Amino acid sequence: EDQVTQSPEALRLQEGESSSLNCSYTVSGLRGLFWYRQDPGKGPEFLFTLYSAGEEKEKERLKATLTKKESFLHITAPKPEDSATYLCAVQPAGANNLFFGTGTRLTVIP
């Protein structure tokens, strides 16, 4: 059965304190792994898609990496505006729907 587990559930960081969020997945063939950011009261906002192990993508202070079993979202020198829930989702091969994890709620303290 396709499954996505994210850890930690919640993370508090001081401004400038780098860290990583984890997304472990079990899927019968991976078509793509997606990272989204969700602010309170809003819809998920697309960040990255990763397709194969070893792939990395960067955007400002965020960097996403992918292995055959997990993905990491690295946050370098975070700012308070990075506070949000970060969602990971996998798309199985041959399917077009996404299976989401429950997210990591990140709080960056000034």
Add this chain to the structure above:
Amino acid sequence: DTAVSQTPKYLVTQMGNDKSIKCEQNLGHDTMYWYKQDSKKFLKIMFSYNNKELIINETVPNRFSPKSPDKAHLNLHINSLELGDSAVYFCASSQALLAGTDTQYFGPGTRLTVL
């Protein structure tokens, strides 16, 4: 120039009522989706439509009926609302079914509260 829009943003109603949520996308995408996000923030697929044709229908009560008048619109009608239907419903769209680049773009959500 909102890409995926939903109306209404908030919906409060009594048990047993029938209600609809509307979704429109102006991205020219062929595939649209409905997701449900529960109180624990878990997002789960409900339906997927490709070019007005139903593709995915997860285990959802048949009180929920999606309707796609054209490929830019996907509405969700809910009959005989129950307390457990309270959640945030998100519409999303992607370029094409099983396309190489099929990132899903989400609407702002509709918070449904059933009293």
